[in-house]
Amino acid sequence: MEKALELFSKLITGENVSSKENKDLYEEYNSNMEMYNIFGSMIEKLNLTLYQYKGALYITAGENNKVFGYTNEELRKMLGLKVNKELYMCYFIIYNIITLFYKDSSSYTFQEFIKSEDVLRSVDGTLSSIISKLDVVVKNELEENSFNAIALLWDELPLTHSTDLSVNARAYKSSKLGYIKIVFNFLKEQNLFIEVEERYYASGRFKALIENYFEDFRGRLYEIMSEGGLN
């Protein structure tokens, strides 16, 4: 029980538990049946999901977890954004980042790393068809969660705040590259990406969750989609 709690406290505070870090706990989890069971029922009750991926343990609150998940307001604060529309823009960028690595949960594209420009191209490409239809949109009638609203937001942003592309973009929502930087900073902080010289490598945590969570909860997620709402 004690060990299970210890493991829980490590994981919940974001510490790594793997065959390299917190090794004893990792081995205990794999060898001690009792601890394994206690821990399993603990996280199940808390509506959390645990994944073991390439010699490490990862925990997730899943989507719409009232206790361990974040509200829009909390996320906006974390990203330094004011309105939901901006947050949705970030969701959209994250979606594009995911698809640069995974077309679906089982087909990793073997992309080693990505750069801001790749994301920029992808977002531009995905939004291009929406932007091309924007001429006829009446601005004030847009809902903040509509694709037109974020396409408009994106279209009106300059590429970068500086004319010099060699200057690294600042994480500031006044330009396209700035938005991408905000998102990457956030993903780094969430241990999902590792940055080396403006190259972003997907972390083990990112791969573990993408390859497992979405496959397991496929049905539930599709259901949300067809209901058209989160509640």
Add this chain to the structure above:
Amino acid sequence: MNKEFDYMKEITSEHNERMQNLKRYYPFFKIREISLDLFKEGKYNFIDMGYIVIATLRLFIEENNFNDIGVSFEKLSDFIIEILKRDYDLYLDETENSLLVNYIFDKIINDGKPFSYNYFDPVQRKQMSSRIKLIESKIEDNTIFYYITSEAIEFYLDTKEIKDESKISIQQILLSKMIESKNFKGGIEVVKRINNEVSKLMLRKNEILNILSYNVAEGIKASQELFTSSMKWFDEEQGLFEKNKKLIELALARIEENESHDMKEDFLKNREYIYNLETEIKRAISKHSALLNSSTDLKIQSDEIIKRVTLNKLRMSFDFKTVFDKTLLLDNVELLSCLMNPLLKIKFTKTFNLKNTDELLTYRPNNEEDIEEVTVVEETEYTSLDDIEDERIAENFIIFMNLLMKFLMQKGQFTLRDFNLYLAGKFKGDILKNGDYYSFILHIAQKSYYDISKLRIDEKTIFDKIIIDMLTPEKLGEFIDLKFKVTPIPEDVIEISSLFKITNIKFERVE
């Protein structure tokens, strides 16, 4: 300077051509401007003449170029009345209608006169008047039929209105007209435009492939659009290319036959135009076939992508694209949050452990701050390698200058060759290998006249400054009256070594 000359030349020499190109837009704006203010006290001035003109031109292209028939006044009248009814809800009686249509038509054909477009030609330095007609009339079987002019077609095409149809076909029709009217030069321009159009379609094809890689549904839509709007004209276009090629060959044969009738100069010029036209059209044909091939490629590639996507849908994995397409369908970006939320860390609010309050209460910081001793360290001055070198050069210059002036006092005049020997005697032959010596010679040769007494007032070079600095009061007394001339003797070259030569210089003391 050269550049400025070039663009000035361009401004004048190309102005005429540019005005000729602008000319075809002129009637449109002219007609628009007059509008209907003067007709019946502006009763119908809400009718946009610009719109009527464009619509009318389209009618003419349809009838003249596609159906190969002239437009009678009745036909045109019906067309305009139809527009007025449909777009302006203007239902008038027959007389009023006929008055209005007549007025409008008179404006479009400018009362039968060409529109005159005036401008200044900087080459001829004259006011030029260029003429252009949108519509011209021909009498056939005792009836007047109206035809669109090639300038009007060009104007219409420039406005890019005919998006859905093959621009290539229209350009080709224009080309046929031009070949028939022996306007070969204009024909070359048209073929060039066809080439541009083909290149544009090629680019569009690549864009579509790019879209396909991001969004299959959009990509398919775009490629279908491309196929229906542009590619379906391929057969027709190829037929037209063949026809035009034959026309060119015919024109060439005809011109060879008539060689004796035409003026020699005209014949040569026309033949050159036709040859150029032939080359251009051959290029267009090969580009066109390349486009045909690449569009077949596009078809194959898009089919493959569609197959892959369909297969993926059947698999058991979670497809991010499907989710995205659904959110797009529901137009709710917020749904994407369920892709992001599971990836986030557990929300964990940090709290303060009550046990720590004890530590807080028992914490005793130092009552006094530790004293830090301040030590004063003297600054060290560093002499850089450059400083050392500068000092050495100045010192050597002073030595050389001293000797030079002494030698001048002694001899009154001498050449560099003499001075070299004098120095070699004093310092041994090594002096001629000293770099500072030549730098000294270079510096002294910068001025042709030195007056030591006025040097301080008339300081011009760095070298002057060095001399001023070296002249201590006692030395100044010795040399103050010295004035001398430095004259190079370019015809006499002193060879120091096989690699190194220096021009001889004459030093001459003057009073």
